[in-house]
Amino acid sequence: MLYRTAMLVDDDLVFTTMLSRFLQQKKLRVHSLKDGRAAKSYLLDGRPDIVICDVVLPYHSGFELVKFIRKELELLVPIIMISSIDSENALNKSLVAGANVFLPKPLDLGVLSDQLAHFLKLEPSGNILTNKM
């Protein structure tokens, strides 16, 4: 069975590990990356089905990464931005940069689950409905 891939970019080790575990439970293959530079180089070859990234990252910020995905790579992959900067400004900036959703921290995994279901067409249990072709 082919899995869908999620690219997770966050420099917080514990949070990333926890989130990776959660995404794996949703039957997603997770590529966990620590900074914007690593994410950019991964994206040059890899094509994830969904991108989950933090706003504050080493080397390149989350906004820069999203702009890179949308403008330079011209990918239409769904992007979920997560940040502890819960402000109108951060929300607007992330949406203007090209993110589909902005989720503030503390992150409710139920909400994230709903977003994954929306973008990846998961069934309520969290399993993928259709396998990647």
Added chain:
Amino acid sequence: MEQFTMGTEVLYGFAKVFGATTLCYLVFVFLYRTRIVRRKKQSAAKKEEISQWIGELLFFDFGEASNREKEAYLLKKTQLREWIAVKENRELLVAQMLRLRLDVAGEAKNTLITLYKDLNLHLYAVQNLKSWRWEIVSAAILELTQMHMAEAYIPIRGFLNDKRKVVREQAEIAIISLKEEGIAHYLDTVKTEISEWQQLKIIEILKSRNQFNMPNFEKWFSAHNSGTIMLALRLAEAFGQSGVSSHLSDVIVHKQKEIRELGYSLVQKFGAEEVKPTMKLYYWKCSGDERLNILQAFYSMGNHEDVGFMEEVYHRETSETHLDLANKILDKLAPNRAKKDTNPIREAHDRPFEGMSTEEKGDRPPIKLVQGDTMSKMGEGTHGLSILNTYFDQDNFNRMLLLDAVSKTKDKEDISLLRLVVAKETNLAIKIKALEILRSFGINELEDVSKTVPLHDLIKESRATR
């Protein structure tokens, strides 16, 4: 030459000592740095291990897991328990869990708290409460609060009036966060000052509670601790407890100004009719700022029953600001009864330094004047007596200003005042000014001054009329 050889030997000796010291230092730095790097690496490795463990334990589904997976889970938990027996490991785990606790919400947060409790980490934190070091105690209270350990409520309660500020404030937040009855206990027992910042934090915490059966905060309006009263007032305001209105009478006459001011804001917010009699009685005893508060309260909640009091204020008040406000209130409550203020003296007060040089203006205090309408209400023959009441209390500068105002209006009713000034004034320049004004009325006062009624008689008459 011999001296030079000895000097070289000494220098060699020094060089050897310094060389050895430098070598020791470098070796020490190298070893110490290596140790730090090694520890950092170990710590990073441990963090990764912890993250894996937390992730696995957090999302383990007992319902769907096979027996083998369940066994593995229990084994992992046992290993983790053994691992956290070491203080360093435990501290690392707690730090990671606290950090994660801030990043997740909903079910994941609850699971994290359950895991914390399952691993008996709260017991270690409670143990830390016994430490004599304030930073350890404070960190333990914070940890227990963030992990919502209601069991720690009783031990933390003991720190409520702790002499160490950090510990005390941490305990206050904990008590309020951990149990619903915490706020009542806190208000009952707090003996120390409560900073404004702390009060705001407490209100924020209580407001963030979903279901909160709040006590009636008026119970603490008569507390001994002024901080308690302030907080109780702010809480009553934040939670819209309009039932406290009847208890605000004591608050607005409290000895502490901040409490009184807060009391007035609540009176206005809740439209506390019950407090009106107290405010009316207290009005003449309080300061200018408080009078404004009282007038503002009447402006927002006054009705026709308060017209009498407002008229009294309007007649007796000497401050311009208060008079303006009283006038506005009267306009609002009884538009037909309020009169427009056209008193020339008052107009002069608005422009007291008009036409004067900078030197003349100097650094003088403003004139304390009586409202014009008050004088006109005193009736024929007594006009200007209120001015007289204050005229002779003023300094020469202000007296000149008053006369200046009179000269501008040229009201014949001011003649009696001018005559009195001529008769009683001791300053020659002012006396001359009064005479000149009288001349402008066509009166040669040097001839007529004997007709003037003695000043003290006029003042007595004026008071009797009032």
